[in-house]
Amino acid sequence: MSLFSGVQQGSPVEAFALTKAYNEDIFKDKVNLGAGVYRTAEGKPWVLPVVRTVEKALANDDILNKEYLPILGMESFSLAATRMLLGDDNPALLQNRTFGIHTLSGTGSLRVAAEFLAQVLGKKIFYYSNPTWDNHELVFKTAGFEEGRKYRYWNNATRGLDFDGLIEDLRNAPEYSVIILHACAHNPTGCDPSTSQWAQIAQVMKERNLFPLFDCAYQGFASGDLVKDAFAVRYFVQQGFELFCAQSFAKNFGLYSERVGNLTVVLNSPDLIAPVKSQFTIVVRGMYSNPPIHGARIVTHVLNNAELYNQWQDHIKTMSSRIIDMRKQLRETLEHLKTPGDWSHLTQHIGMFSYTGLSEKQSLHMVKKHHIYMLRSGRISMCGLTPKNVEYVAKAIHETVC
Ligand code: PLP
Numbered sequence: 001m002s003l004f005s006g007v008q009q010g011s012p013v014e015a016f017a018l019t020k021a022y023n024e025d026i027f028k029d030k031v032n033l034g035a036g037v038y039r040t041a042e043g044k045p046w047v048l049p050v051v052r053t054v055e056k057a058l059a060n061d062d063i064l065n066k067e068y069l070p071i072l073g074m075e076s077f078s079l080a081a082t083r084m085l086l087g088d089d090n091p092a093l094l095q096n097r098t099f100g101i102h103t104l105s106g107t108g109s110l111r112v113a114a115e116f117l118a119q120v121l122g123k124k125i126f127y128y129s130n131p132t133w134d135n136h137e138l139v140f141k142t143a144g145f146e147e148g149r150k151y152r153y154w155n156n157a158t159r160g161l162d163f164d165g166l167i168e169d170l171r172n173a174p175e176y177s178v179i180i181l182h183a184c185a186h187n188p189t190g191c192d193p194s195t196s197q198w199a200q201i202a203q204v205m206k207e208r209n210l211f212p213l214f215d216c217a218y219q220g221f222a223s224g225d226l227v228k229d230a231f232a233v234r235y236f237v238q239q240g241f242e243l244f245c246a247q248s249f250a251k252n253f254g255l256y257s258e259r260v261g262n263l264t265v266v267l268n269s270p271d272l273i274a275p276v277k278s279q280f281t282i283v284v285r286g287m288y289s290n291p292p293i294h295g296a297r298i299v300t301h302v303l304n305n306a307e308l309y310n311q312w313q314d315h316i317k318t319m320s321s322r323i324i325d326m327r328k329q330l331r332e333t334l335e336h337l338k339t340p341g342d343w344s345h346l347t348q349h350i351g352m353f354s355y356t357g358l359s360e361k362q363s364l365h366m367v368k369k370h371h372i373y374m375l376r377s378g379r380i381s382m383c384g385l386t387p388k389n390v391e392y393v394a395k396a397i398h399e400t401v402c
Helices: 014-024 049-059 075-086 105-120 136-142 163-171 195-207 231-238 270-287 294-303 306-336 360-370 390-401
Strands: 098-104 125-130 147-152 178-182 211-216 243-248 260-266 353-355 379-381
Touching (some): 049 306, 075 243, 075 294, 098 105, 105 136, 105 260, 105 270, 125 163, 136 178, 163 195, 260 294, 294 306, 306 390
Parallel strands (some): 125 147, 178 211, 211 243
Antiparallel strands (some): 353 379
């Protein structure tokens, strides 16, 4: 008799299970549209050249060591990351009422934020978009939130934002609920509010005293422009909100497995920084004690050096332009094939992902019949498309919907 004999089989995590199935598939034209990772036009992973350059310099630097970082991580990194998010002229930075916490990528940032909100402030209800990234609920529940509620987001009929539904759900949320907002490039739909819609969201959240927790996993990666992709977060700060923002450097630096993240904390007074920091320190100490250094060193070098920074800007433009181009090619090929339906949303949406509008049954058919790996929800990653496979994918969609 084992202590563990009663342990039930847990359900697999869909995106990771899909990649495993894809790797095991021997079909030669298989396509992976499930994974949230960048691929080159040849379908290969890409280590950014600027990352390689910095890694070589770090490897040759005999002064660097592998000692522990402080509990809240590398300060030069979290300051650079916070500046990148908010902009140097942001009032919160100028008034010394913001700070960053170096965390374990975007997920770690969200978890630290959720732990603080649940354990230290006693928050119980969080709201997330319907649909959202599949990990939000697990992260928040595990951190101690009692109840997760959905706010309306996606309208399948228009393949766009259900803005009226979203506003109505926010209006009805209890005061001081935590609202998770995707800063840009909404995952999984690819559909973001316009700037005027963000202004209305901010207004309702202010009236209702709702707390914004931004999830920013795609800054720069979405449009190729760091400022544009940070619009929503900067706008909320200008409007006087206190907020948190979980930043990931997985996609925009291609540092997925290095787990580099930052939690930006914006408060309304510099006096609050010391007590709030002290509580975050206790939260992190009890979770993983302190973060890893390697990826944060790379990001800090790039963000603090004009020449490396310019190279990185070129890289994020390369990635975002390739994605925008694949959106165009997929739409054009579907329209050329006269595939039933309106495919304009593919080019209206932004970032790595799009909801195709395919049903669960159709999405499963894409996997089984065509070896095109995509989520049951109909979400595809544009990064898995290449000039070579886009026609195959379009023809498979055509066959599936006809
Ligand atoms: N938030 C969103 C919306 C995401 O899409 C992702 C990754 O796919 C993350 C957070 C977290 O990513 P990571 O923990 O790899 O930085």
